[in-house]
Each structure stands twice: as structure tokens, then as C-alpha cells.
Amino acid sequence: MSTRSGTRADAARATDKRPGRPGSRREAHRRERMQELEDAALTLFLARGLDGVTIDDITQAASVAKGTFYRYFEDKAALVDALLEPVRRELLAGLETCGHALADARNVEAMFDAYRAMAAVIASALLQYPGVVRLYLQECRGPAVGARAKVAELARLVARHAVDITQKAHTSGLLRPIRPAVSGLAVVGAVERLLLAVLSEEDIGNPLELPDALTTLVLDGLRLPPAEPRPGRRKLDGGPKRP
Amino acid sequence: MSTRSGTRADAARATDKRPGRPGSRREAHRRERMQELEDAALTLFLARGLDGVTIDDITQAASVAKGTFYRYFEDKAALVDALLEPVRRELLAGLETCGHALADARNVEAMFDAYRAMAAVIASALLQYPGVVRLYLQECRGPAVGARAKVAELARLVARHAVDITQKAHTSGLLRPIRPAVSGLAVVGAVERLLLAVLSEEDIGNPLELPDALTTLVLDGLRLPPAEPRPGRRKLDGGPKRP
């Protein structure tokens, strides 16, 4: 946070020490422009893919000159990183929290609570940054090169956390003896695919029923139990059944 | 299949009517070259992504002149299509078969058989064309533009078939009352993520145990059953437990 120019030449000119720091007009305007660029870029990324969008495309869509882009971002990768930032923060924080909760879980209820909290974090990210989440989903499996590097990095972190969490739930002795690396990744895959369906507006019914369905699916499986005298009920949200 | 030039100018010059048809030297050489180009391209695609690879890259990697590329493929999209072809055929055929089998399934055993057959198809594709499967996994979620269009198309087909299959299994009354669009896509997501893990050599244990684990996960869920006096055993492959 110091003012002297960092190690890498003037590379950090983007978000650092640029505007007249106080909450003054310059700064507000600066934020606006940045947001406009990010919005325009995100729309294009979703339509054509990260690599299918040029700086010219972005600046044209945002109605600014090309040079303006470089005043705000060092390159396309930096823009993607900025786009990803809030989602990454929320998501990783949620995963950490879920991990700790699960490490302490000693009964099924605590386990449910932990997963419920995780679902809430995801839902929150989905509502606040649907475009970014979709960008993540569509790019996260690609090779970690160029502008996609940060997306792929986040994907690795998510996978590791997921396996870690499953490991913890596992040591609580509440789960079947399946390798955490397997069940964890399977759950990540299922969740991601369903999120993609929601965000791509594939016909998937009421999204509010998803957490419930997913929980049943993950925890109890797909097969109809032979006979169920037990009245065990589970619910992730108290929402109405079919609004 | 006729010989007169088709509707689109000389567009179909690639695989059609080019070499002295018989199994002669020309044709063999032609196949070789084509394969070399496809191999080189696939390697590059996996390393840098579809959009990160140029025709020049491909021809250089295959040690041929640029013009040669266009003698074999109309453009990058056509090459991707050719690459995808065998996997697409096997996969779709397997999905059809599985769908029919499940439509007729009246008991859990028949259901297992259907899924087992599907797993065998996937495993076969994985062994014969690991690179192509990985390419599919890494690109299938992106926007359906340019060279990625055919990959995305296949992804749509897979999703539809999966939902369809789940629908059929559902009407057999063997599954929990979860929307087929949800459970089908969830399974696709889980399977895809695990395939990606296998192909990316993430540490996931013995791949031969995957079908078994996945079946347990999907059909019986993750949660440890409270008490299981029933000795019901299920197995997807008879392989050794831990070689």
C-alpha cells in the first residue's frame, strides 16, 4: 500500500494511487468508467468467450477510446481478475467457513447446517454476480493460459476446498466410505452443471427448489428407497413449494 | 455422395472424392497426413485452448506448410469436427441404447445393467480417444461460436439425452421424485468432473473404482445409512480392489 513505485516498473498503475484519493468526483467517475468497461467486457465474454473478445471490442462496446482501457487495466487478464474478485472472495470465504463447520460437525444436523450455509453463499454470489459466475463456469476448465489463468486458478482452489471439506465430513464418520477426492469432485461437478443450467436458462423448474433437490440427491441418492417407514424430513429453504 | 460439385462451391473438398479412391498409396498417405494434423492440433488445443491455437501453430507442429492444412480441412472448425466425430458417434449411440434399455427397465437390476452399459461406452471412448474427450470437457461449456460450435452442440445433445434417460428411468418408478432435468444434469456434471479429473491426472485414486463409487454416490447418496441390516451388494466391474 506504500506510495513508492513497486518492483515491477509502473505495472501497478491500474487500481493503485491513481485518482485524487478522497471520495471526490474524480474517483466516482473513475469507478463508473471501470464498471462500464467491466460490464461491456463481461457481456462480450459471455457471448464469445474470453479469447474471442479483443480490447477493441470492449472499448467499442463501452464507447470509449482504446487508450482509455489501458488507463484502467493493464491487459485483458487484469480485467478478468477484477471481474472475478468479488466472487472469489465470497466463495472462498464461504468454503473456509463450511470447512470449519464440517470439521466440528458431529451429527447429521450440523452437517446439514454447514451445507446449507454453503448453499446460501453460492446463492448470494449467484444473485449478485450472475454474469461472473457464468463466466467462471464457462471458462474454468480451459487451460490456464492468458486471460483464463485466474479463472482456472480459482477452479483449482474450489476443487481443493471441496475435497478438503468432504474429507472433513468424512472423518466425522457421517459419510459412506468413498474417497473424498471422488465424492467431493462429483458434488462440485453436479453443482456447477446445475448452476450453468440455471444461468443459461435451460428449463430446470423453479431454481428455489434446487438446493433441496440437490441435497436429497447428494445425501440420499437417486434410487427410491425400498420402503421408508421413517418420517425423516429435510428442507433447505422454507420457501413455498410451487409459487 | 454424388460426384457433381455440391451446392456450396467447392467447400466439400476435404474428405470427399479427393484421392484415387482405392486403397492405394495415395489414400494411405492422405490418411496419415490428416492424422498427423489432427494429432498436432489436439495437443495444441489441450495446451492452449481452441481459440489459442492458430493454423500456423498447427502446421508448424505437424511440420507441413500452411497451404497443406487447407487441402485437408476447410478451416479450424472442420478439423475440430473431424476430431470429435468418432467420440460423438460412440457416445450418442451409447446414450440411445441406454435410453432404450432404461425405458424397458422394470426393476433395479435392469436399471443397473443400463447404467453399466453406459459406463462401458464412456470408458471405451476414454481409452480410445482420451485427448478428444478432454477437449470436449474443456470446451463444451463455452459459447457456441466458431470452432467451438460443434463441441457445444455435442454438449447440448448429451444434456438432452441425459435428461431424457433420467425421465425414462423415472417413469419406471424406480427413482425419487426429483425433476429429471435436475437429477439428469447433476449426474452429467458429476461424471464430467470426474472424467476431467482422471484425464488431468488429478489425484483421484484408482480410476477403475470410479464407476463403482459413482454408482453408489448417484444411486445411494453420500450419507451413511443409519443402520443397514440388508446385505445388498452392488458392483460395476469385477476388477481388483486395490492393485
Place this chain on the structure above:
DNA sequence: GCCAATAATGACTATTTGGTCACTCTTTTT
């Protein structure tokens, strides 16, 4: 060995692209 058909080449053109910069316009500071 000879000729026609097919294959391979790489120089070439058109266009696109990332990135820069001298200059102008706007806001802040004095």
C-alpha cells in the same frame, strides 16, 4: 520413361490485434 493427376510449398495479401503516445480536454489544487 512419360504424362496427367494429385499433393506440398511458402511467399503474398488483407485484415486484425495489442499496445503506445503526443496531444487535447477536464478536474483539482494552489
Place this chain on the structure above:
DNA sequence: AAAAAGAGTGACCAAATAGTCATTATTGGC
């Protein structure tokens, strides 16, 4: 109000790129 700092511009450059084509090399039929 004047100077300084920051923001915006778009022409410009060098490198990269898709696709073409006249030319040369190879092969198959005879």
C-alpha cells in the same frame, strides 16, 4: 485564475493471422 494533475482520444506501429495461389514435387497409370 493559473498551474498542475489526471483523464480521454485516436492515429499509429509492429506483429500476428486467415486464407490464396502460382509454382514445384510426387505419384499413379501406361
